[in-house]
Amino acid sequence: MASNVKDIISAQELGGGLIPTQFATEIIQNAPQSSVVLSRATRVPMSTRTRTQPVLDTLPMAYWVGGDTGLKQTTKQNWKGLTITAEELAAIVPIPEAVIADSAIPLWPEIMPRLSAAIGLALDQAALFGVNKPSSFPTAVVPAAISAGNVVAEGTGTDLAVDVASLGQKLAKQGFAGNGFASSPGLTWKLIGLRNANGTPIFVPSLAESTPATLYGYPLNEVTNGAWNADVAELLLADWLKFVVGVRQDISYKLLDQSVISDDDGKIILNLAQQDSVALRVTFRVGFQVANPLTELQSNATKRYPAGVITPKAVAPAVGGVGK
Structure with missing residues (x-):
């Protein structure tokens, strides 16, 4: 992907202030809030660029012993290694020093949370939809779930509540326990009026900022950072323990004032020292993997997947190549 270094905040745009050190901790805490993958998937530390995670691959078996002197048979249980590789997300925001000097608005505190959100957006797009x-x-999770057959088109049942229950049943028959939802923005308004057979609401909206909404008793996250593709999926149900995020280096910032910024061809676009500019660089190193372990209910890896999707009415269930 070609680098984009054309975006330089000019004197016509507001800016100013310095980078207070105390902002770093706050921004690191903001990243999980802007990414459903970081907030829901199993998060593991990475001391090197790659990490191998054992995943169950073979189940042991027991055998009946024939008679009093029959021979007992041997069995085995095996694991396979799942490799997580840390990849780097980064961006540079250059600003002329004159803009900082002339601005009455503290610019860096405004930019840093947005960079954090941009990292969450890129991670969710890649992990969920393959962008x-x-x-x-x-x-990516959504196309993989659809390819595995874990998909219910909205409107298949009498209402969305029935569709969600059918999706949960699909996962249960494969040996997975869905324990959380992610959805398109605004889906909660569709869910508010839904009831089960006893007339009890299946959806409980959040009444406090720190308390997530729940659907069938499991947390529901509307993906509001722009990563959700509503044309492909309406709702995602997942066994989030099977989705692993490896963080090699958390979000970090560095202020540059002597660097040269160039494009992919080596052409210098901006010389910070010579052109009286500074630049804020953000980096984040993260890996993502999906564990699809053998279960007692489904031994065929192609017929099981720890997530399922409700697709919009206009989308046929055969959408399998998205994001591959």
Whole structure:
């Protein structure tokens, strides 16, 4: 992907202030809030660029012993290694020093949370839908779930509540326990009026900022950072323990004032020292993998997947190549 270094905040745009050190901790805490993958998937530390995660691959078996002197048979249980590779997300925001000097608005505190959100957006797009995903990432969650047959088109049942229950049943028959939802923005308004057979609401909206909404008792996250593709999926149900995010280096910032910014061809676009500019660089190194372990209910890996999707009425269930 070609680098984009054309975006330089000019004197016509507002800016100013310095970078207070105390902002760093706050921004690191903002990243999980802007990414459903970071907030829901199993997060593991990475001390090196790659990490191998054991995943169950073979189940042991027991055998009946024939008679009093029958021979007992041997069995085995095996694991396979799942490799997580940390990839880098980064961006540079250059600003002329004159803009900083002339501005009455503290610019850096405004930019830093937006950079954090941009990182969350890029991660969710890659992991959920395959948008610009690194080659080390697996097939994105939504297309992989659809390819595995874990899909229910909205309107298949009498209402959305029935469709969600049918999707949960699909996962349960494969040996997975869905424990959380992600959805398109605004889906909660569709869910508010839904009831089960006893007339009890299946959806409980959040009444406090720190308390997530729940659907069938499981947390529901509306993906509001712009990553959700509503043309492909309406709702995602997942066994989030099977989705692993490896963080090699958390969000970090560095202020540059002597660097040269160039494009992919080596052409210098901006010389910070010579052109009296500074630049804020943000980096984040993260890996993503999906564990699809053998279960007692489904031994065929192509027929099981720890997530399922409700597709919009206009989308046929055969959408399998998105994001590959």
